[in-house]
Amino acid sequence: MQQTYDPNKNKTEVRQASPRKMNLRVLVTSMVGVIVLFAVIYLVYTLTQSNPN
Numbered sequence: 001m002q003q004t005y006d007p008n009k010n011k012t013e014v015r016q017a018s019p020r021k022m023n024l025r026v027l028v029t030s031m032v033g034v035i036v037l038f039a040v041i042y043l044v045y046t047l048t049q050s051n052p053n
Helices: 011-015 022-048
Strands: none
């Protein structure tokens, strides 16, 4: 069974929150990376298609 109260933990450990918002930073960086990757794939795909006659 998981212990829910530990008197030896500080406020940050109890809240399980990052004071520097590292989770948000990782999420935003990952989303930007995925969007850039899809943009590059789309650009390569459209540039390699031949023009219809």
